[in-house]
Amino acid sequence: MPEEILVIGGGPAGMNASVMLSEIGVNVTLVEKDSFLGGNPEKFKYKFLFPDLQPAENVIGELIKKTGNNSKVKVLLNSQISGFKQTGNKFDVAIKSPQGDENKIFNSVIVATGFEHFDPARDAKYSYQLFDDVIDIKDLEKMLGEGKFLRPSNGKPPRNVAFILCVGSRDRHVGNQYCSRVCCVVSVKQAIELKEHFPESDIFIFYMDIRTYGFFEDLYWEAMEKHDIQIVKGRVAEITSGPDNTVVCKGEDTLLRGPFEIPFDMVVLASGMEGGPQSLEMADKLGLEMDEHRFLKPRNITLSPFRSNIDGIFLAGACTGPKAISDAITEGAAAAMSAHIYAQKNP
Amino acid sequence: MEYDEKGVSIVPLDFKKEIFKEARKDFRYDEYVLGCLNCGVCTGGCPPHRFFDFSPRIVLQNLKTKDPELIWTMMDEYIWACFQCFTCAMICPFLNNPGGAIAILREIAVRRGFESARKVLKPYSRVLLKLTAYGNQLSPDMIQPDFFPDWGPDISYASADLKVKRKAIPMPTLQITNLSWDVSPEAMKELYEIFDESGVFKIIEAVDPSLYEIIMDIVEDVRSS
Ligand code: SF4
Ligand code: SF4
Ligand code: SF4
Numbered sequence: 001m002p003e004e005i006l007v008i009g010g011g012p013a014g015m016n017a018s019v020m021l022s023e024i025g026v027n028v029t030l031v032e033k034d035s036f037l038g039g040n041p042e043k044f045k046y047k048f049l050f051p052d053l054q055p056a057e058n059v060i061g062e063l064i065k066k067t068g069n070n071s072k073v074k075v076l077l078n079s080q081i082s083g084f085k086q087t088g089n090k091f092d093v094a095i096k097s098p099q100g101d102e103n104k105i106f107n108s109v110i111v112a113t114g115f116e117h118f119d120p121a122r123d124a125k126y127s128y129q130l131f132d133d134v135i136d137i138k139d140l141e142k143m144l145g146e147g148k149f150l151r152p153s154n155g156k157p158p159r160n161v162a163f164i165l166c167v168g169s170r171d172r173h174v175g176n177q178y179c180s181r182v183c184c185v186v187s188v189k190q191a192i193e194l195k196e197h198f199p200e201s202d203i204f205i206f207y208m209d210i211r212t213y214g215f216f217e218d219l220y221w222e223a224m225e226k227h228d229i230q231i232v233k234g235r236v237a238e239i240t241s242g243p244d245n246t247v248v249c250k251g252e253d254t255l256l257r258g259p260f261e262i263p264f265d266m267v268v269l270a271s272g273m274e275g276g277p278q279s280l281e282m283a284d285k286l287g288l289e290m291d292e293h294r295f296l297k298p299r300n301i302t303l304s305p306f307r308s309n310i311d312g313i314f315l316a317g318a319c320t321g322p323k324a325i326s327d328a329i330t331e332g333a334a335a336a337m338s339a340h341i342y343a344q345k346n347p
Numbered sequence: 348m349e350y351d352e353k354g355v356s357i358v359p360l361d362f363k364k365e366i367f368k369e370a371r372k373d374f375r376y377d378e379y380v381l382g383c384l385n386c387g388v389c390t391g392g393c394p395p396h397r398f399f400d401f402s403p404r405i406v407l408q409n410l411k412t413k414d415p416e417l418i419w420t421m422m423d424e425y426i427w428a429c430f431q432c433f434t435c436a437m438i439c440p441f442l443n444n445p446g447g448a449i450a451i452l453r454e455i456a457v458r459r460g461f462e463s464a465r466k467v468l469k470p471y472s473r474v475l476l477k478l479t480a481y482g483n484q485l486s487p488d489m490i491q492p493d494f495f496p497d498w499g500p501d502i503s504y505a506s507a508d509l510k511v512k513r514k515a516i517p518m519p520t521l522q523i524t525n526l527s528w529d530v531s532p533e534a535m536k537e538l539y540e541i542f543d544e545s546g547v548f549k550i551i552e553a554v555d556p557s558l559y560e561i562i563m564d565i566v567e568d569v570r571s572s
Contacts, residue, residue, distance in 0.1 A: 170384065
């Protein structure tokens with residue numbers, strides 16, 4: 001009988017796992033809850049990816065093509081896992097999809113349920129949803145993807161824009177103590193994109209620490225020396241409405257100027273990543289462990305970050321913690337290899 | 348605080364260490380002072396920060412240095428700019444309570460009768476007197492132009508003809524003006540017991556000895572009545 005592997009989640013990690021397994025002749029069933037493949041990058045129409053600003057289409061579009069037009073990958077959209085039980089070394093899974101309900105035995109399973117963007121409305125001090133000109137990085141990414149650069153409130157070019165880092169991350173009040181790892185570089189990237197579009201505008205980034213780790217640092221340097229973006233150390237304490245249809249950021253410049261209250265035309269909140277309800281649901285249905293940050297918990301975070309607490313079930317991508325698209329793709333490959341080995345050893 | 352003619356603090360380092368030890372021993376200290384991201388959110392939300400060179404972030408950071416010298420210096424003037432509104436505690440992403448830490452330091456200054464505490468409490472001696480001697484905080488006759496310039500130009504009107512104005516109040520004020528309401532000697536005696544037991548009288552003796560004497564005269568009168 002040919003090897004059957006179930007992949008749950010059709011984002012970068014799940015798609016890459018499916019493609020790699022298909023290339024070694026494994027039959028893959030890919031279950032995706034949304035009506036499309038591509039996960040958050042597709043949902044929010046990411047346009048350019050850091051660090052090299054290549055079009056997202058090169059990466060996400062490519063993976064969608066390879067997964068969607070693949071005779072070895074059965075893609076089930078708008079679908080759910082409705083039942084799950086272990087039978088011996090295998091897994092008996094009930095899948096509910098628009099094509100009808102089916103039960104199938106799988107040799108192994110890869111969970112790649114991704115992440116959710118933090119909803120900044122949960123932190124009242126940022127006045128998100130109160131003022132049209134306060135948006136977050138996923139909103140801006142979508143706007144940029146659709147070629148919209150203007151202020152949401154009046155459709156005019158912004159004279160100045162503030163990026164506020166660590167929204168929904170590194171904050172016990174919202175329950176997320178961890179760093180979301182990519183929001184610094186996404187903000188820097190978007191600041192550069194805005195500045196290239198509006199060379200006359202002033203762009204500020206308010207930060208606690210700039211965490212553009214590894215080669216992402218290149219973008220940070222570029223932002224300062226090529227685009228003259230102002231980087232201010234201090235977290236914004238409050239956003240209120242200002243004169244002349246502006247929004248005012250209030251905080252402390254902890255290095256230089258002390259208190260500041262600056263009116264901006266547009267404020268962009270660098271909202272972080274959360275595990276999301278879909279990972280919780282999988283933990284429930286499959287018996288997976290969650291960690292204290294409400295992401296899925298790998299068996300050993302260093303030795304086997306793609307292995308779950310259950311033999312035969314593997315994890316890939318942002319469902320185990322915030323990470324960049326490239327890391328999710330790498331983990332998809334690692335989980336594919338491990339799932340294949342498990343299937344081979346437990347025929 | 349005490350300085351020599353060159354402006355160098357003459358308070359011995361050991362004493363400063365003792366003061367910091369006293370603060371750290373406070374049962375609230377470890378709850379109020381956790382880590383610190385040095386993010387400035389507390390300061391951004393702090394009302395006095397807009398008017399003075401004052402930052403709860405710096406208070407927290409100074410405490411984290413564990414340098415008794417730095418902490419001593421803050422107790423002189425710096426920490427007295429705080430309004431004790433606790434906005435900082437509500438918004439700190441680390442769940443620190445800089446305002447609470449300041450309260451711990453201030454309580455030490457008051458308990459030990461430091462010059463800084465005396466200076467700050469001086470304008471409140473009338474309030475302290477009324478409060479400890481009679482259990483009232485403000486009485487009508489205290490509302491005089493000299494003491495409440497911030498009440499605006501109509502303060503003279505408010506303080507004139509008090510007796511007549513008090514009659515117009517429907518509540519049973521007994522038409523007195525030196526107290527907000529009449530306090531029975533029994534209630535006063537009980538009050539003194541509380542201030543004795545809780546150490547309030549001792550604190551007043553430390554920060555304002557002459558006020559203490561005035562209060563004690565009244566206390567003795569009431570107790571012997
Ligand atoms: S990546 Fe940057 S913005 Fe995001 S949580 Fe970490 S430090 Fe904050
Ligand atoms: S409690 Fe003090 S330090 Fe904290 S916000 Fe209020 S005034 Fe500022
Ligand atoms: S808000 Fe909290 S973490 Fe930030 S500087 Fe103030 S005390 Fe430190």
